[in-house]
Amino acid sequence: VILDAGCGPGYSSELIIKEFKPRELFAFDIMQEEVELAKQRRLPMNIFVGDVTDIKLPSESFDAVFIFCVLHHIPEWCRAIKEINRVLKPGGVFSVEEPDKVTLDKSERYLKIYHPKESRFEWPEFTKSLKESGFRVAGSRKIYLGFIKSFICIKSLSTS
Numbered sequence: 001v002i003l004d005a006g007c008g009p010g011y012s013s014e015l016i017i018k019e020f021k022p023r024e025l026f027a028f029d030i031m032q033e034e035v036e037l038a039k040q041r042r043l044p045m046n047i048f049v050g051d052v053t054d055i056k057l058p059s060e061s062f063d064a065v066f067i068f069c070v071l072h073h074i075p076e077w078c079r080a081i082k083e084i085n086r087v088l089k090p091g092g093v094f095s096v097e098e099p100d101k102v103t104l105d106k107s108e109r110y111l112k113i114y115h116p117k118e119s120r121f122e123w124p125e126f127t128k129s130l131k132e133s134g135f136r137v138a139g140s141r142k143i144y145l146g147f148i149k150s151f152i153c154i155k156s157l158s159t160s
Contacts, residue, residue, distance in 0.1 A: 002063065004026070053079045061087050063088075075116055
């Protein structure tokens, strides 16, 4: 059972279905218009409008959660990571891809692409938040010419 948090128009959901063939896929986005676009794809998933900082789903429901370049839009990104941990089963996998503050600062300066300044983080800060939220970072690597970093995290098996 997989969750696609911040699914946008459903491209990521389609990839998840193709690559992992989940028994069940849940997907949400905070923007109603994005959810409507995703619904038009007619994918076999449960899709709804939702907020990654307050996921309206039961604790320990998912085997895996995917987030593709969403957290850098959210001022309360640390709270979102804690919420992802809450809905993941112990031993569950959290896959996340994000740009860091340096990349976002450069995209604003050179490309005039703007993101909330309060949502920007540097890699040590991001990694620290993952660990403090109960994840073990199993691996990470820079992707997309080094502008984005991909993390594979595992939720702790114990609650202590």
